[in-house]
Amino acid sequence: MQLDSVHDIQKVYRELLQCMARPGKIADIRDSAAKADFVRECHPATFLVIQTLLDAEVTFHVLGERKDAIRRKIEDYTFAGHTSAEDADYIIAPAETGEPELLEAIRGCRAGTLENPHQSATWIIEAGALGGSSDWKLSGPGIRDEAEAPIALSEAFVRTRSMKTQEFPTGIDLIFTDGDGLISSIPRTTAITAKEESAWVM
Amino acid sequence: MKAEPQFAFLDEGSKKEIRRATLKAVAIPGYQVPFASREMPMARGWGTGGLQLTCSLVGKDDVLKVIDQGADESVNAVSIKKLIRATTGIPVTERTEEASLIQSRHRIPEVPLTKDQILVLQVPMPEPLRKYEKKESVTKRLHAESEYSGAWLMLFEQIMKYGRTTTGADHPVLVNGRYVMAPSPIPRFDNPKMDHSEALILLGAGREKKIYAVPPYTEIRSLAFEDHPFEGEDFSGKSCRFCGATGVFLDELYIQETGMTEHQCNDTSHCADRLGRQEEKEVQHATI
Numbered sequence: 001m002q003l004d005s006v007h008d009i010q011k012v013y014r015e016l017l018q019c020m021a022r023p024g025k026i027a028d029i030r031d032s033a034a035k036a037d038f039v040r041e042c043h044p045a046t047f048l049v050i051q052t053l054l055d056a057e058v059t060f061h062v063l064g065e066r067k068d069a070i071r072r073k074i075e076d077y078t079f080a081g082h083t084s085a086e087d088a089d090y091i092i093a094p095a096e097t098g099e100p101e102l103l104e105a106i107r108g109c110r111a112g113t114l115e116n117p118h119q120s121a122t123w124i125i126e127a128g129a130l131g132g133s134s135d136w137k138l139s140g141p142g143i144r145d146e147a148e149a150p151i152a153l154s155e156a157f158v159r160t161r162s163m164k165t166q167e168f169p170t171g172i173d174l175i176f177t178d179g180d181g182l183i184s185s186i187p188r189t190t191a192i193t194a195k196e197e198s199a200w201v202m
Numbered sequence: 203m204k205a206e207p208q209f210a211f212l213d214e215g216s217k218k219e220i221r222r223a224t225l226k227a228v229a230i231p232g233y234q235v236p237f238a239s240r241e242m243p244m245a246r247g248w249g250t251g252g253l254q255l256t257c258s259l260v261g262k263d264d265v266l267k268v269i270d271q272g273a274d275e276s277v278n279a280v281s282i283k284k285l286i287r288a289t290t291g292i293p294v295t296e297r298t299e300e301a302s303l304i305q306s307r308h309r310i311p312e313v314p315l316t317k318d319q320i321l322v323l324q325v326p327m328p329e330p331l332r333k334y335e336k337k338e339s340v341t342k343r344l345h346a347e348s349e350y351s352g353a354w355l356m357l358f359e360q361i362m363k364y365g366r367t368t369t370g371a372d373h374p375v376l377v378n379g380r381y382v383m384a385p386s387p388i389p390r391f392d393n394p395k396m397d398h399s400e401a402l403i404l405l406g407a408g409r410e411k412k413i414y415a416v417p418p419y420t421e422i423r424s425l426a427f428e429d430h431p432f433e434g435e436d437f438s439g440k441s442c443r444f445c446g447a448t449g450v451f452l453d454e455l456y457i458q459e460t461g462m463t464e465h466q467c468n469d470t471s472h473c474a475d476r477l478g479r480q481e482e483k484e485v486q487h488a489t490i
Binding site for chain 1: 225227419
């Protein structure tokens with residue numbers, strides 16, 4: 001079946017919104033992702049999130065080895081402008097992105113200002129598989145008591161992300177996608193702490 | 203040939219822009235995200251912000267409820283329902299439990315909302331600091347610096363003049379310990395319903411071009427002083443003249459014939475629901 005640019009995108013948006021509102025929640029956009037079978041460059045779920053958010057009014061940046069192919073695909077379908085990681089509204093980290101490259105881009109990307117915290121980068125990160133066990137738990141707005149981190153996160157990643165979000169309201173919001181059509185999110189308000197410690201201090 | 207209207211009225215580009223702003227709003231609870239605010243077939247100030255949010259959210263599987271000051275049948279609520287129905291074909295309902303999307307003007311329903319529902323509130327004046335600061339550039343800086351002494355001073359002056367805060371509706375709240383936010387003109391009675399709400403709450407101001415949000419399970423504290431704690435409207439000893447409900451928000455009515463004041467439920471669907479159940483009980487237990 002063909003991907004419906006009105007109804008499939010609306011469904012993806014509603015799931016994405018609930019993910020952003022309930023950090024750690026894993027949402028299923030498999031049915032819509034299955035229709036995006038013309039996408040070979042990245043996960044169909046990644047492509048759907050990009051289709052939901054990007055257009056000519058925003059800019060993006062792609063990391064990783066296959067960045068040129070993905071970039072072309074995004075430009076063809078959304079007309080969004082490609083720019084550097086420091087200036088981009090949306091940064092896409094495909095599955096094979098190396099951690100050093102990822103962390104460097106997180107350190108350098110836009111986090112907004114105190115007056116305009118919304119002028120920050122939103123990350124779309126491809127993960128191996130969502131829903132596995134992790135050493136991290138989440139707390140903050142949108143979470144009753146505590147939630148499980150949706151994916152395994154490295155300590156370096158958590159530390160870099162925490163540095164970027166320590167001065168609320170500035171910070172970055174993360175969207176995770178996987179190859180099975182699952183999505184999840186960790187916005188800037190979420191505190192990520194190690195499971196064994198009650199309060200993780202840097 | 204008659205052209206089919208676009209699903210949910212707005213073009214996809216406009217929806218995309220509203221959706222981007224909404225996601226940022228959810229990620230920064232209480233912060234007012236600017237958005238382009240499209241022209242709607244309704245005058246600004248009549249809920250165009252809420253309507254645009256609803257249009258960006260609604261899908262084929264939704265069930266919509268629209269309330270205006272607690273009433274499902276008022277002009278504003280009916281015309282919004284008509285527009286959404288005509289452009290999407292989705293069913294509308296008056297029962298809070300049945301709705302997946304609830305757009306409301308100035309009330310949060312009496313029936314507790316669930317995690318599967320989204321509440322959209324219409325906001326005339328999103329800036330809680332506007333009463334004492336006219337310039338947007340200044341209020342933006344005040345928010346950036348968390349400089350809220352003006353908001354506190356406003357309440358302090360009310361207490362000095364009248365012995366209590368006189369906010370009536372739209373009593374400012376502190377979101378997640380960071381942003382002072384206008385909860386839209388809901389009565390003070392409804393403020394506590396926002397605190398650690400199960401449902402996601404989105405607020406849209408069309409004329410002022412702002413979208414902001416309260417995610418679920420987020421701390422919402424109404425501004426108050428230690429020696430002047432926050433109080434909702436008090437209806438103790440009063441009940442609805444139709445369904446007899448207590449502990450709900452009541453409208454006060456002056457009855458000309460008797461010269462007395464009486465009270466009735468403000469949330470009309472909640473009242474009708476209660477009446478229906480009472481009648482059912484009466485019929486079931488009837489003895490002839």
